[in-house]
Amino acid sequence: MTAAVVCRGLEKTYVKGREQVPVLTGINLEIEQGDFLALMGPSGSGKTTLLNLIGGLDHPTGGEIEVEGQSLGGMSNKALARWRSENVGFIFQFYNLLPVLNAQRNVELPLLLTKLSRKQRQANAETALEIVGLADRARHKPGELSGGQQQRVAIARALVADPRLMVCDEPTGDLDRDTADEILELLQMLNADHGKTIIMVTHDPRAADHAKRTLHMDKGKLVTAGALA
Numbered sequence: 001m002t003a004a005v006v007c008r009g010l011e012k013t014y015v016k017g018r019e020q021v022p023v024l025t026g027i028n029l030e031i032e033q034g035d036f037l038a039l040m041g042p043s044g045s046g047k048t049t050l051l052n053l054i055g056g057l058d059h060p061t062g063g064e065i066e067v068e069g070q071s072l073g074g075m076s077n078k079a080l081a082r083w084r085s086e087n088v089g090f091i092f093q094f095y096n097l098l099p100v101l102n103a104q105r106n107v108e109l110p111l112l113l114t115k116l117s118r119k120q121r122q123a124n125a126e127t128a129l130e131i132v133g134l135a136d137r138a139r140h141k142p143g144e145l146s147g148g149q150q151q152r153v154a155i156a157r158a159l160v161a162d163p164r165l166m167v168c169d170e171p172t173g174d175l176d177r178d179t180a181d182e183i184l185e186l187l188q189m190l191n192a193d194h195g196k197t198i199i200m201v202t203h204d205p206r207a208a209d210h211a212k213r214t215l216h217m218d219k220g221k222l223v224t225a226g227a228l229a
Contacts, residue, residue, distance in 0.1 A: 002032070002033050003030050003031065003032055003033070003066075004031050004032060004033040004034075004035065004067065004068060004164065004165060004197040005029065005030070005031040005054055005065075005066070005067050005165070005197075005199070006029070006030050006031075006064075006065070006066045007027050007028060007029040007030075007050075007053075007054075007063065007064070007065050008028055008063055008064040008065075009026055009027070009028065009062065009063035009064065010024055010026070010027035010028070010029075010050070010053065010060055010062070010063035010064070010065055011024055011025060011026065011027075011060060011061045011062035011063050012024040012046070012049050012050075012053065012058070012060055012061050012220075013061045022220060023046050023049045023220055024046045024049055024050060024053075024060075024220045024221075025219075025220045025221055026063075026221065027050060027063070027220075027221070027222060028222075029050075029215075029222065031197065031199065032197075033164070033195075033197055034191070034195055034196075034197055035197055035198070035212055035213070036187070036188070036191040036197075036198045036200070036210075036211045036212040036213075037198070037199050037200070037211055037212070037213055037214070037215065038200050038201075038202055038207065038208035038210075038211035038213070038214040038215070039051065039199065039200065039201045039202070039214075039215055039216075039217060040201075040202060040203065040205075040208055040214055040215070040216050040217070041216050041217035041218055041223075042218065045217040045218050045219060045220070046217055046219075046220040046221075047201045047217045048169055048201055050217070051167050051169055051199060051201050053065055053072075054067060054165075054167060054199060055084065055088050055090060055165075055167040056072055056075075056080045056083055056084045056087075056088060057084070059072075059073070059080075060072075060073060067087065067088075067165060068087060068164060068165065070083065070087075082113075085110055085113045085114070085161065086114075086161060086163070087163050087164065087165060088163050088165050088166070088167060089157075089158030089159055089161070089163040089165070089166040089167070089196075090158055090166075090167055090168075090169075091151075091154055091155055091158050091166065091167070091168040091169070091171045092154070092168075092169050092170070092171070093169060093170035093171065093172075093173040093174050094174060095142070095150040095151055095153065095154040096154065097142040097150055097153060097154060097157075098142075099141060099142050099143055100141070101141065102138065102139050102140060102141050103129060103134060103137050103138050103139070103140055103141075103142075103145070103153045103156075104122070104125045104126065104129065104138040104139065105125075106142070106153055106157055107125040107128050107129060107153060107156045107157045107160050108121045108122065108124075108125045108160065109157065110157060110160055110161055111124060111125070111160060111161065114161070124160050124161075124162075125138075125156070125160055126138065128156035128157070128159045128160040129153070129156045131156065131159060131190075131194075132152040132153075132155050132156045132159070132186060133152065133186075134149060134152050134153060134156065137149060137153075146179075147174060147175055147176075147179060148175060148179035148182060148183060151171065151172075151174075151175065151179075151183050152183070152186065155171075155183070155186060155187075155190075159190070163196075164195075164196065164197060165196070165197045165198075165199070166187075166190070166196050166197070166198045166199070167198075167199050167200075168187070168198065168199065168200040168201065169201045170201055170202060170203065171183060171187070171200065171202075172184060172202070172204065172207055173202075173203070173204075177206075180204075180206075180207065181206075184207055184210040185210070187200070187210065188210055191212075198211075
């Protein structure tokens with residue numbers, strides 16, 4: 001099976017004043033297409049930093065990273081932004097929906113960077129909302145939706161450009177247990193039925209149980225079997 005993500009000797013260091021703070025050290029990781037990976041570890045272990053590098057939200061300090069065969073290390077910020085919009089769907093703990101827009105308009109937002117017509121943007125947004133079970137809430141604004149429904153809108157927004165890779169940072173961290181399970185089952189469906197490769201950062205072992213496999217991080221390193229030697 002083809003690799004969706006390959007990290008070789010990945011490093012990330014932040015500079016605070018005169019001090020250099022290493023966050024990731026020598027990460028070697030391969031994630032196959034169609035995988036559903038949970039990343040766990042204590043706060044400060046580097047898991048969100050790794051997620052951001054894989055999603056093209058940040059540049060590595062050293063090493064190599066390839067996503068769907070595309071090397072990200074040498075890309076300019078402009079090229080990386082375009083690549084993200086076409087290839088990666090982002091889901092966060094807090095839904096980041098615009099309160100003045102209804103669900104459909106929130107879902108359409110990533111498509112404003114594309115050359116799609118308004119009619120096609122609307123059609124894509126309707127399809128994404130239907131996939132997450134919210135076709136009947138398309139005209140509702142975020143304040144008129146429950147937390148679980150808002151997260152479904154956020155997932156639809158992540159899906160609307162039909163990315164092959166979805167990166168999720170604590171996607172159920174702000175939800176009650178029953179609602180969290182519904183969202184995790186939705187992610188499982190997107191993985192199994194729509195072939196999405198999913199990488200999810202979580203502190204919750206019950207959330208991680210919904211993934212196909214789990215890797216643990218500590219002090220900027222992978223500490224569970226599953227990384228490349």
